[in-house]
Structures are given as C-alpha cells and as structure tokens.
C-alpha cells in the first residue's frame with residue numbers, strides 16, 4: 078500500500094493524468110468501477126477496485142474510501158491538524174487559518190468529503206507542520222467516517238444552521254452530525270453564542286477555547302464600515318485588539334475570524350494579525366464592486382438563511398441611497414422549503430425592494446411585502462433591475478448555486494457599463 082504514496086490519485090475518468098492511481102468510487106448516480114478499464118486505457122498506472130475486474134494493474138480492496146482514508150493518514154505528518162466544520166463559513170475560515178498560519182496546508186476548494194479530504198491530502202500535502210482540513214456533511218456519520226481516521230488535534234465547529242436540512246432530515250441530525258468533529262478532536266473550539274453547543278461541550282472533558290459575539294474567549298465586540306474598509310474590535314481573553322480589514326466583511330465573516338484565532342490559540346501557534354490585512358472576498362462570495370455608481374454585491378455562489386441574514390445586516394449598516402436585492406431560492410430544504418422561504422421573506426423585508434427570480438423550486442414561497450418585480454426569464458429580470466437602479470443604490474445578488482444567479486448579475490453589469 079505504501080508504495081502508492083507520492084503518486085497522483087484520480088477518480089474522474091474524464092480527468093485522467095498519465096500515471097495516476099484511479100480509485101473506483103461508488104457514487105449515488107455513477108459507479109467508478111464502470112470506468113476502471115477506460116482509466117487504464119487513458120494512462121492510469123493502477124486502478125483501486127472493490128471486486129475482481131480482471132484488469133491488469135488492479136488493486137482489490139474491501140472498501141475504496143476506507144483505503145484512501147488510511148493511505149491519507151499515513152501521508153499526513155503534520156504536527157497539528159486543525160479541523161473545521163459548520164453550516165456556513167467553512168471555506169472562509171479555512172482561508173483565514175491558512176493566512177494566520179503562513180506555510181500551512183489546507184484542503185483545496187470544496188474537497189471536504191470522505192473522498193475529497195483523503196485525495197487532497199494524498200495529492201497536495203507536502204510535509205507542512207500545520208494542516209487545515211475542512212470536514213463537510215450531508216448526513217450523520219459523514220464527518221465521523223473521515224475524522225476517526227484523519228483526526229484533528231483542534232476541532233472547530235463554527236455554527237449549526239439549516240443548510241441541506243432536506244437531505245439531513247431534521248435539525249437534530251445536522252447538530253449531532255457536526256458534533257462528531259468534537260468527538261474526534263482533542264481541543265474543542267466552540268461557538269459561545271450557541272446554547273446547545275455549549276451544553277454539548279460542557280459534558281466533554283477536553284480543553285476548550287470559545288469564540289462569539291460579545292461572548293467567549295475570543296470575542297467580537299463591535300465593528301463598522303468606512304468606504305471599503307471593515308474595522309473590528311475583538312477581545313482575546315483580557316486583551317482588546319483592533320483589526321482593520323481591507324474589504325467589506327459581514328458579522329459571520331468576523332465571527333469566523335474569531336473562531337480561527339481561537340483555533341490558532343488552541344493549536345498553540347502564533348497569530349499573524351498583520352496577515353489579516355491582505356484578505357479579500359472573492360468573486361461570488363460577498364464580493365463588492367462599484368459599477369457606474371452602483372454598489373453590487375456578488376454573493377451568487379450560494380445561499381442559506383443565515384448568509385442572507387448577515388448580508389442584509391451589512392447592507393443596513395453601510396451608507397446607501399436604496400438597498401435592493403435580486404434573489405432566488407435556497408435549495409435542499411425538503412419539507413421545510415415553505416418555512417425557510419417565509420423566513421427569508423421576513424429578512425428581505427428590511428430592504429427597500431426585492432426582485433425575485435421565479436421558476437425554481439422554492440421561488441413561489443418568496444413573498445416579501447416589498448417585491449418590485451418577479452420574473453422567470455433571467456434576461457428580462459436583469460432588464461427590470463437595470464431600469465430601476467439609480468446612482469447610490471446598493472444591490473445584492475444571491476441564490477442557491479443551482480440557480481446560477483451570476484447569469485442575471487453579468488447581464489446587469491453588461492447593461493450598466
């Protein structure tokens with residue numbers, strides 16, 4: 078098994094790199110075993126499979142994912158492993174930790190599943206002393222499966238929300254699914270604003286560092302915006318620390334920073350405060366830009382209730398003529414879809430007006446009192462938005478990934494230029 082270390086691992090038969098080790102993953106829709114032969118033909122050096130496929134260079138294992146996890150465990154030699162999970166902010170927190178701990182390894186992009194985590198360690202980990210690993214879940218047991226092998230020294234649970242509740246089944250499943258990271262970790266970084274999480278960690282006899290809004294060992298005390306700058310004040314145990322960030326960050330981001338600082342303290346490392354000056358929001362993720370006197374917030378990458386909440390809160394905190402939003406639904410809510418979108422409507426009612434993209438599952442339940450227009454056609458909606466916008470307005474674009482709200486945004490930008 079060890080002689081596979083150092084080789085590139087691949088699992089998508091459309092993206093075979095010469096010499097890679099193809100692992101046959103059984104997904105919901107596709108079974109990688111059906112592509113093992115093709116992978117060898119395309120240049121894979123080995124295929125890892127769960128049954129005899131009568132192929133040259135096949136390695137038969139009981140379970141491909143367990144095999145990958147064990148191999149990744151052997152490869153990962155970091156002195157400190159920091160694990161991050163939560164309903165929102167995992168990616169952001171991982172990036173912040175990576176900035177606060179220069180030279181650390183992080184799992185890239187959304188390589189945060191039982192397949193993504195081991196493959197990214199096998200392909201990209203290069204003996205860094207600190208590793209930051211994102212753990213995602215859809216259902217109970219997902220995080221446990223990864224973290225019982227790839228065990229964090231420090232485990233961060235940012236928050237527990239209603240994302241993917243339609244898949245998880247209910248809130249209990251989401252909560253206990255996330256708590257699996259605490260079960261695996263030696264040091265717990267928990268949210269001091271979440272009563273349920275506090276109750277849970279209090280039963281665990283492990284060292285802890287907490288973070289939160291006006292609460293916790295690392296506490297966000299206040300924040301404000303001046304032009305494109307965010308000023309935040311934190312308290313770390315007894316000491317106050319003022320931070321200036323060169324972009325607009327919402328309360329969720331600022332709490333994620335508190336969580337990251339708590340994790341660095343938990344990992345016994347030094348916080349590189351000046352590293353925070355360089356952080357920026359990227360395209361699609363609460364990215365602010367000025368187009369012809371109108372401030373556009375490109376938050377099209379994804380959506381959840383809590384992310385809408387913090388986005389709207391920020392819009393209310395900055396100067397603007399009118400605060401508007403172009404929105405689509407939040408997916409994966411199952412039987413909770415109506416309730417989620419009713420709550421979303423309440424959040425949106427704090428703004429001056431809302432444009433709604435219809436025709437997607439859940440759109441019909443978005444009914445704030447301040448609707449300006451609803452339309453199914455993205456181009457038509459964009460046109461209506463552009464006709465309505467005036468200098469000094471601020472406008473948020475947000476919906477679940479599958480909606481591809483960026484198509485409306487690009488059209489609006491094109492017309493505004």
Ligand code: ADP
Nearest residue numbers: 164165166167168169329330333363383384387
């Ligand atoms: P994840 O990787 O968990 O999906 P991201 O960092 O990609 O999280 O952020 C996803 C969305 O959630 C973005 O819209 C972002 O602005 C928002 N967000 C990030 N952190 C928080 C937080 N702590 N609370 C609420 N919303 C957040």
